[in-house]
Amino acid sequence: MIEGMLTGLSAALSWQGILYVMMGCLVGTFIGMLPGLGPITAIALMIPVTYSIDPSYGMILMAGVYYGAIFGGSTSSILINAPGVAGTVATSFDGYPLARKGQAGKALALAAYASFSGGTLAAVFLMVAAPLLAKVSLSFWSADYFALMVMGLTAIAAFSNRGQFLKAVMMTLLGIMLATVGIDPSSGAERFTFGSSDLLDGISFLLVAMSIFALSEALSGVLRPDHKKLPGAILNVASATARRVAARDGGHKKAPAPSSKMGDLRLSREEVKDVVPVIGRSSILGFLIGILPGAGATIASFLAYATERNLARGEKKKQFGQGSLRGLAAPETANNAACTGSFVPLLTLGIPGSGTTAVMLGALIAYGLQPGPLLMHDNPDVFWAVIMSMYVGNVVLLFLNLPMIPYIAKTLALPKPLLTVLILFFSLIGVYLVSFNTFDLYLMVGFAVLSLILRQLNFPMAPLILGFILGGMLESNFRRAMMIADGSIAFLWERPLTLCITLVSLALLLVPLMDFLRGLKRPAPEAELSDNL
Amino acid sequence: MTLPAHAGCRRLCRGLLVLSMMLGAVAARADLHFLVPGGPGGGWDTTARAAGEALIKSGLESNASFQNMSGGGGGRAIAYMIKMGTKQGDMVMINSTPIVLRALSGQIPNSFRDLKPVANLIADYGAFVVTANSPYQSWEEVMDAYRRDPRLVKVAGGSARGSMDHLVAAQAFQASGGDGRKLAYIPYDAGGQAKAGLLSGEVQLLSTGFSEALELMRSSDARILAITAPETIADYPEIPTLKSLGYPMSFVNWRGLFAAPDTPDAKVAAYSAVFRKLLETPEWEAVRKRNGWLNNYETPERFLESLKQQEEQMARVMRDLGFIR
Incomplete structure (x- = not known):
């Protein structure tokens, strides 16, 4: 085993290995930054390139693309509130408010550190316990997944303490309703398609995310030419403040060039102390959720966000949704850890838990390798090269991207009219390039207008996307569990694992509900920045 | 920031160059264009890309390109092909049994009759x-x-x-x-x-x-x-077929290629001949083996017959089970 590790390490650290991983990270970051193109597309595009090179290097290249794409995806969530993949939606909850406060640089740097830590810690777990965990990953039934999705939904509690609990619930329900459009997997019937074949496959996540976040964000900026909402102006003021605050903290010698307007990159010592435990917890949680074939990075990021919010107390809790560093670190760590975790069922059982690992499975098979229990014995060089490349990939990504952050963050310093047009252009093009369907564009505009109205009425948008993403999985797992239990709902309390998860989510729900009821007696707090979400 | 600004810019430019080269490679117009009615990584996608790869490696085609178009249960790609016709140059679409099933259930408005069958490639x-x-x-x-x-x-x-x-x-x-x-x-x-x-x-x-x-x-x-193979598979004689167990049932999931409805017959015959040759190349054999596929080449005429037969078989099953009336 040690020998295999060393072989893998030497492949990962050879000059070709480093070259490929750097190339992969760069390409992945750029593809990931484009709204609509995520890790699946990035890896699928690289497969033909990898055919001509050695399997170990091919896997190293793809791992680099994978991490790069995930990192790139968080960039657009933070900067322009346009989460290109479902796994980075939770990143935008606090990342975007941070960017609006003029701390885009800090948010991006924290995202990079969190991704790095999550990915690296999870790679350690993977190395130590992959074969053991493979068994765990298979012990989950549909009933347990259902309970897990319910737990994910408790994240809406994060939007309850601003006097809009009911609004958050309504938006969640709307999201779940949107998720029912298309062919119902349990009966094969068409639901809410209005006879149109364009709606047969349901509404894509990308379309919903782009229209209710990016598009309506840009449009509401046009509607309110209020200087307070001007990203450029707010940045000028805020970055000056941030510089003053940072200077007072005494953590650094020279202020960033005034032209960059993205705030400070560095985290103060208190901030580091604040997020380190979050990163530790979220990487374990993310990794464990990631090894389940039916969950993955999205659920992991929501659960980590909800958990951290419920663990936080007092002032820290109020910051969630308004630019909390913890709220950014948790999902960013968890989604990377989950991506690494999803390699457990892939490498040890040959079961792809996500779309991305399904493409990787195809690539492994194309090399004539059969992922499964035998891979570690038959092809130790490839097995360990994949794992070792995860370390190298994460390190390279960190060092490649940190220096680029000021240039990436400069996007925000663009004049507002230009930025608005660019966001409109990229989000519409991003959706169109995936589906090549003009119907999607009309649908997007419709959603954008709807969410614009809802935003004006102070409805939070995050619960909608949460309900939309979890709704489909929630429903299909519930109905599967019902069918397996022959129509009896008893699995909810008869299956110990299901019962445990359900109880945890009940506890998560009851705590904020108590807060809410207590809050009713006092005047509701002002919903100030809630329209960001 | 420790890096001087111009170094970062250079890095950015280099990255953009790599990206634009990649996107350029994807967008370049090639000799044979594969339309894939589903997303990257699926069964249709794997087959199309594998066939394209083997076509190039064996020298039967100098280049191949791929386009994923998911939506409408595969129906959008079919509608696109009918609409675009031969305007897009040499274009073939990969498809399989679901085209028959979804046309029967009415999920997609068109059927294989609206396209020109080119060749049946593999069977599962x-x-x-x-x-x-x-x-x-x-x-x-x-x-x-x-x-x-x-x-x-x-x-x-x-x-x-x-x-x-x-x-x-x-x-x-x-x-x-x-x-x-x-x-x-x-x-x-x-x-x-x-x-x-x-x-x-x-x-x-x-x-x-x-x-x-x-x-x-x-x-x-x-x-x-x-x-559900009609007869025992030579490589796996120990795996029983339903027929060998005495039950009268067989089912073949084909994967084949279609061309636009306005493609001239001579062109269809030429495509078909290329794919017939492809199935005999060692490059295809390597691809076929690693994916566990079974060759099932059929000429356009024979392919159309099989499609009609399958349509009849599946219509009966779906009626029996109450999925269609």
């Missing part, structure tokens, strides 16, 4: 898989349990109710003396999740394709109880 069969520690040792034992109480055998599949995995299983149970309508089919969102469902023990049987089943057998000790 339905396979029924249990875990290594399953109490069922043979198909007969599964059927005994099913006839006693259909609820004892929950069948997992990687697609919706009424789709291929379900219909093939229901037909097999019907042909083996059970009531196909009573089948407890449990739909999963993807093939991988259905496999995980089987291995977790929440379902007893998995209905999937033969090549997927082989993969599962190799990776996690699952057992294939029966397949």
